Amino acid sequence: MTKKEKDKLTAFEKATCKINVASSPHLADSAMTTRSMMIDVLISLLPVILVSVYVFHWYAVKQLLICIASCLAAEALFTRMRNKPFSLLDYSAVITGVIIALSIPGTAPWFVSVIASFVGIGIGKSVFGGIGMNIFNPAMVGRAFVMIAFAGYMGASGYQNAGSLVDAITQATPMDLFKQSGVVPSLSVLFWGVTNGSLGETSAIACIIGGVYLCIRRTASWEIPLGVILTVAVLGGIQNIVSPDSGWTVLHHLFGGALLFGAFFIATDPVTSPLTPKGKFIFGAGVGAIIMLLRLFSGYPEGVMFAVLLMNALTPLINRWNVPKPLGEY
Amino acid sequence: MRLGLKGFAGGGTFAHGVHPPGRKHYSSDAQIEVVPAPETLLLPLQQNIGAPSKPIVKARQDVLYGDVVAKSGGFVSVPLHSPVSGKVKKSAVTTLPTGLHIEAIVIKAEENQTAGNDFYADLTGADWPKNGIGEYDPNKIAEAINNAGIVGLGGATFPTHVKFMPNDKKPVHTLLVNGCECEPYLTSDYRLMLEAPAAIITGALLAGHALGARDIVINVEDNKMDAVDALRQAAQDTIIRIAVLKTKYPQGSEKHLILALTKHEVPLGGLPSDVGMAVSNVGTIAAVAMALIKDKPLTHRVVSVTGGGVARPANLLAPIGISCGELIEFCGGLNENASRMIAGGPMMGFPFIDLETPVTKGTSGLTILTEEDVQKAEETSCVHCGRCVDVCPMRLVPTKIALAGRHKDLELARRYNIMACFECGCCAYICPAGIPLVQLIRAGKVLIAAMNKP
Numbered sequence: 001m002t003k004k005e006k007d008k009l010t011a012f013e014k015a016t017c018k019i020n021v022a023s024s025p026h027l028a029d030s031a032m033t034t035r036s037m038m039i040d041v042l043i044s045l046l047p048v049i050l051v052s053v054y055v056f057h058w059y060a061v062k063q064l065l066i067c068i069a070s071c072l073a074a075e076a077l078f079t080r081m082r083n084k085p086f087s088l089l090d091y092s093a094v095i096t097g098v099i100i101a102l103s104i105p106g107t108a109p110w111f112v113s114v115i116a117s118f119v120g121i122g123i124g125k126s127v128f129g130g131i132g133m134n135i136f137n138p139a140m141v142g143r144a145f146v147m148i149a150f151a152g153y154m155g156a157s158g159y160q161n162a163g164s165l166v167d168a169i170t171q172a173t174p175m176d177l178f179k180q181s182g183v184v185p186s187l188s189v190l191f192w193g194v195t196n197g198s199l200g201e202t203s204a205i206a207c208i209i210g211g212v213y214l215c216i217r218r219t220a221s222w223e224i225p226l227g228v229i230l231t232v233a234v235l236g237g238i239q240n241i242v243s244p245d246s247g248w249t250v251l252h253h254l255f256g257g258a259l260l261f262g263a264f265f266i267a268t269d270p271v272t273s274p275l276t277p278k279g280k281f282i283f284g285a286g287v288g289a290i291i292m293l294l295r296l297f298s299g300y301p302e303g304v305m306f307a308v309l310l311m312n313a314l315t316p317l318i319n320r321w322n323v324p325k326p327l328g329e330y
Numbered sequence: 331m332r333l334g335l336k337g338f339a340g341g342g343t344f345a346h347g348v349h350p351p352g353r354k355h356y357s358s359d360a361q362i363e364v365v366p367a368p369e370t371l372l373l374p375l376q377q378n379i380g381a382p383s384k385p386i387v388k389a390r391q392d393v394l395y396g397d398v399v400a401k402s403g404g405f406v407s408v409p410l411h412s413p414v415s416g417k418v419k420k421s422a423v424t425t426l427p428t429g430l431h432i433e434a435i436v437i438k439a440e441e442n443q444t445a446g447n448d449f450y451a452d453l454t455g456a457d458w459p460k461n462g463i464g465e466y467d468p469n470k471i472a473e474a475i476n477n478a479g480i481v482g483l484g485g486a487t488f489p490t491h492v493k494f495m496p497n498d499k500k501p502v503h504t505l506l507v508n509g510c511e512c513e514p515y516l517t518s519d520y521r522l523m524l525e526a527p528a529a530i531i532t533g534a535l536l537a538g539h540a541l542g543a544r545d546i547v548i549n550v551e552d553n554k555m556d557a558v559d560a561l562r563q564a565a566q567d568t569i570i571r572i573a574v575l576k577t578k579y580p581q582g583s584e585k586h587l588i589l590a591l592t593k594h595e596v597p598l599g600g601l602p603s604d605v606g607m608a609v610s611n612v613g614t615i616a617a618v619a620m621a622l623i624k625d626k627p628l629t630h631r632v633v634s635v636t637g638g639g640v641a642r643p644a645n646l647l648a649p650i651g652i653s654c655g656e657l658i659e660f661c662g663g664l665n666e667n668a669s670r671m672i673a674g675g676p677m678m679g680f681p682f683i684d685l686e687t688p689v690t691k692g693t694s695g696l697t698i699l700t701e702e703d704v705q706k707a708e709e710t711s712c713v714h715c716g717r718c719v720d721v722c723p724m725r726l727v728p729t730k731i732a733l734a735g736r737h738k739d740l741e742l743a744r745r746y747n748i749m750a751c752f753e754c755g756c757c758a759y760i761c762p763a764g765i766p767l768v769q770l771i772r773a774g775k776v777l778i779a780a781m782n783k784p
Contacts, residue, residue, distance in 0.1 A: 018669055018701070021681035023769035025755030026672055026699055027350050027514065032717070032762040034710050090710065132711035132763075221716060270715040275727055280716070319730075326750040327585060327724045328598040 038091035040219040044210035045098055045265065051206040052102060052199040055168050059106030060199050064098065066110055070117035071097030078126035092131050096120055099139035099265060102200025103258065103305070104146070107161045107169060108153045115149070116142035136312045137272050140305050147305070156180075159196050173197045175257045175302055184247040190255035200265075201258035211264025220268035223277050227284020228263035228291070229254065235292040259291065262304035272312040279322040286311045335547065335571050339593040342552075343576040344586045346723045348756045350514050350579055350677065352553060356643040357517045357636040362525055364450045364647045365660055367414045367443035371651030372424055372688040373399065374434040378481040379488050380406030385435055391418045395445045396627055399435050408479040408489045413446075413629035413649035414439040427673040427680035427687055434688065437651070445629065450647050452624045453616065458528035459623065460568050463535040468496045471540035471622060478621030479628045479691075483613035484508060484519075484582065485674055487692040490618065493608055494540045500603040502541045506591065507534050507548040509557065509612040510575060510582035513675025516695040518632040519612050521645040523550065523557035527564035530612050533619030534570055541608055546570045548612070549587055551577040579677060580754040584609035586723055598750055613694075633689060635661045639668030639698030648689055654696055655685025669701040676703075677755045707764045718757035718767060724750050728757035732767040735774030740781065743774045751775075 052060040075093035079085070100116050120142025128134040147154045156176040161169045171177075173196045174185040189195050193203020200207075214220035236253035254260065267273065267287050274283050287307045294303025376382040381403035393399060393412045400410040416439040424434045476491035507530070511519040523530060530548070538546040548565070550558050552574050561572050575581055575590050585596045587609055594605045602609050613632060620626045629650060636643040641662030648657055654673070658664060672679035673687070676697050718728040727746050734743035751771050758767040 019671055019683050020669060020704075021683060022670070022704070022706075023766055023772070024672075024676070024678050024680070024753070025759050025768065026670060026676040026679070026681070026697075026704060027759060028706050028764065029348070029350075029760050030705075030707075032760060033707050033764070034713055034762045037713075037715065037762055092713075130711065132713045218717070218720070219715075270713050273714070275714055275716045275719050275729065277716075277719075323746060324719075324725045324727065326598055326726055326747045327589070328595045328600065329747075329750075330597075 035090050037219050038095055040217050041095050041214065041265075042091065042098070044214040044219070045102070047206040047209045048102060048200045048203065048261065048265075049098070051193050051203040055166075055194055055202060056106040056199055057166050059166060059169065062110075063101040063104065063106060063108070063113055063199060066113040067101035067117050068094055068097035070114045071100070071121050074118045074121035075126070078122050079130065082126060082130070084130055090131060093121060096125070096138045100142050102261070103139065103143050103198050103266070104154065105159045106199055107158060107164070108150075112146050112150050112153050116146040118142075119145040132271055134271060135315070137266060137269050137308055140266060140309050140312075143305055144309060168194065168196045168202075171196050178248060182246070184252065185256075187251055187255060190252065198258060201261045204255040204260050207260035207264055211260065214264060214268065220264065221270075221273070221277070221280045223280035224268045224273060224284040225263040227281045228259070228267060228288040231285045231288025232259060232292055235289065239292075239296060253292075253295070257302045258304040262287070262291075262308060266304065266308050267311070272315060274315050274318045274322065276319075276322045276324055278324070279318045282318055282322070283311050283315065286314065335573060338573060338591050340590040342574065342590055343578055343581075344589045344723060346721050346725070346756070347578045347580060347586070348721050348759050349577075350759060352577070353514050354517050354520070354553070356515065356638070357634050357645055358520060360517075360521070360644045362450065362521050362632055362645045362647050364446040365649070365652065365657065367439045367446060367649050368652050368656050369439060370419070371414060371437045371439060371649060372422065372434045372653065372686075373410055373412075373437065373651040374424055374426060374432045374688060374690055375400055375410070376430060376432045377410065377487060377650070377691040378408050379486065380404065382432070383407060383410045385421070387418045387435065389418055389420045392416070393418060393437060395443070396629065399437070402476065406489055406492055408476060408481055408491070410435070411479055411627040411629050412437055413651060414443050416440050424686070424688060425684065426690065427682035446647060446649060449620075449626060449630045452626060453526045453529055453620060456528065458532040458619065460531065460535065463532070463539050466536065466539060466622070468540045468542065471536055472496070474622050475618055477627070478617070480614060480617045480621060481628075481691050482611055483617065483631055483691060483694065484611035485678070485692050485694050487690075490610065490614055493610065494537050494618075496540065496542060497603060501606065502543055502603055502608045503606045504545040504547065504608075505534065505538045505541055505543040506584075506587055506602075506607055506609045507546065507612055507615050508582055508584065508587055508609055509548055509550040509554070509561070510587060511554070512551060512577070512579045512582040513677055513679075514579075515636045515697045516634050516675045517636065518634040518645055518694050520554050520557055522616060522632050523554070523612055524560050526616055527560040529616045529619045530561065531564045531568060531570060532623060533615035533617070535568060536622050537608075537610060537615060537618050543608070547573050547591065549573045549575055549591060551575050551581055553577040579756065580723060583723070583752065583754065628691060631689075631691065631693070633657060633693055634695035635698070636695060637698040638700040638703065639665050639670075641665055650691055651688050653685060654682065654687045654689060657689065657696060658685070658698070664698060665700070667700040667702070668698050670699045670704050672697040672699065677759070678753065709765055710763045712763050712765055715762060717760045717762065721756040721760050723754060723756060724752065726751055728767045728771065729765075731774060732765065732770035735770035735772075735777070738777060740774070740778055743778065748774050748778065
């Protein structure tokens with residue numbers, strides 16, 4: 001249609017020119033996008049980030065910057081290699097970076113963080129087809145790799161740096177101290193988090209604040225943390241009854257190590273957890289059970305990472321077992 | 331079993347579902363206006379679920395208002411009546427917004443038609459009996475409903491006489507009259523309840539009597555309290571009760587209406603009669619009253635023309651067969667920012683571009699959305715957030731069914747009960763990734779239907 005013809009049209013005809021068709025529904029919830037969900041996760045991680053910076057100073061800042069930058073670089077590189085649309089703007093790589101940074105020791109050298117990020121994004125996510133397609137939690141894939149490859153920097157001794165000016169880093173982590181010499185830390189230290197450990201795991205209260213926010217916003221499904229916490233509480237309670245004199249109580253199990261951080265921020269990754277509420281609860285309970293298995297029976301003090309990765313592998317099966325019955329089917 | 335309504339068992343709502351913006355304000359205060367009959371009417375032969383009607387008039391034949399122009403094509407089918415007096419012209423083929431190509435009877439109307447005004451006067455008039463309904467023969471009521479060409483006016487267009495026939499095998503003890511109108515924008519049922527409550531009450535008594543129902547409950551969502559008041563007033567001294575339900579989409583789905591009111595679940599693939607209930611829209615019930623008391627077949631219906639894209643949103647009493655374009659023109663035409671025209675509401679309605687598309691018995695409204703309304707975020711990957719599972723009122727897993735539809739994996743689609751989906755659109759409405767879930771599920775259903783064909 002030429003411009004002259006267009007001018008001749010009546011207002012009515014002009015309006016009809018722009019009419020289009022599409023399948024119903026014709027309305028969408030405009031407040032809800034993948035990106036807004038990801039930003040929600042970042043907001044919920046703020047208390048944890050603030051506590052880690054308070055406790056570990058520049059160790060935390062350094063790890064966060066390195067991991068975020070490497071994750072973004074890895075995402076850009078791998079999407080480019082696979083000729084996929086540029087996907088940095090959805091913030092998912094930023095979240096992977098923050099989670100990796102918060103799950104490793106502040107003292108880990110820079111190349112450990114970089115390698116964890118590249119393995120996490122590259123092998124954990126991009127090779128499966130990018131966002132939404134991965135089977136395993138990318139951050140945990142990256143962490144698992146450096147955990148095995150650089151055991152010295154990531155294991156129990158990796159957390160301590162005797163020459164550090166930061167008080168927390170001069171001590172062993174509470175979990176190790178207990179495992180090695182049976183020392184039971186006070187609950188308030190675990191609750192507030194002024195102790196050694198991976199950057200994000202030390203403060204129970206920060207994890208709870210961020211986690212509850214995520215659950216209220218329905219960005220994380222409350223069924224998963226509930227499953228983890230209930231299972232750990234029940235199994236920890238049983239362990240307490242069986243050997244009451246260890247001094248390590250149910251609350252120590254809940255507040256110690258990466259349990260709450262894992263329950264609220266790692267296990268709740270929607271991509272790698274089941275779809276239905278029931279499936280999510282089963283997934284959470286499985287994570288909790290594996291954590292307790294490792295904590296109680298292996299020489300390995302902390303099992304959140306392996307628990308999440310193992311349950312990630314079971315997610316397709318859980319989905320298959322939990323096809324909900326439609327309304328009216330008995 | 332009688333329904334104890336006080337604090338009813340279902341609690342007035344159901345699990346899951348969504349709360350889209352109501353946007354009823356465009357047309358909720360607009361009194362029903364009678365649209366003058368147009369020069370020509372186009373009556374598509376398929377205006378009901380089931381067999382198409384069979385034409386019994388020829389070109390150049392004269393017809394009077396209310397004459398049958400097409401007879402019922404079978405048991406699950408109804409006749410068609412002329413909404414005007416005039417002359418039959420050569421038949422034409424038309425395309426309905428649903429995509430159906432169908433032959434239509436064309437009628438050229440004489441000048442000075444009064445049928446619409448008479449219809450409105452009868453519908454909203456005062457002389458609707460509440461007593462003596464028991465003297466009607468139940469079988470005769472069903473027959474009269476069939477003869478009047480009445481189908482479900484909520485949009486499903488199921489022939490009403492089939493529903494209201496006395497049934498010994500599955501006796502119906504409760505008639506639920508559906509005044510929920512849960513679709514955003516639409517106000518045609520709401521205006522009808524406000525302006526013609528007496529007709530609805532009489533129709534409900536007639537339908538309840540035909541079914542042998544002991545309970546008759548009219549259901550209205552709590553965003554239409556003045557309709558509730560009007561109906562309560564009109565229902566005085568009758569057995570009819572009014573239930574106020576919580577506003578939620580898709581409350582107007584008959585299965586969810588029953589669930590919200592009684593907690594009963596209609597079996598999958600079953601009908602309300604399996605739990606002893608019948609559900610019918612308020613417009614349909616008013617049409618039943620018009621047919622039996624005023625002897626008027628279904629020739630006109632209330633249509634909301636609404637949304638930000640139309641100059642003067644209104645509720646119209648329109649002759650069936652008038653073109654959508656003429657209704658829009660009657661409402662002052664489209665605004666500059668009009669972007670999509672929908673037959674029905676925005677959640678389940680069908681988009682159309684042809685202004686010649688005729689209004690059929692199932693057209694509850696024309697929703698004209700603006701560019702702003704239809705702006706959709708770009709589709710991104712599914713992150714399995716499970717929100718579609720959280721909102722699906724049928725308790726399905728929409729993302730898996732859509733995935734099956736996309737990859738033509740029929741085994742997966744069946745495992746996730748694709749056929750239970752009634753395409754309400756809650757999942758696509760909520761999806762943060764902007765995935766056209768309903769479209770993909772529809773594609774899967776089409777594939778399965780094609781497979782099942784011999």
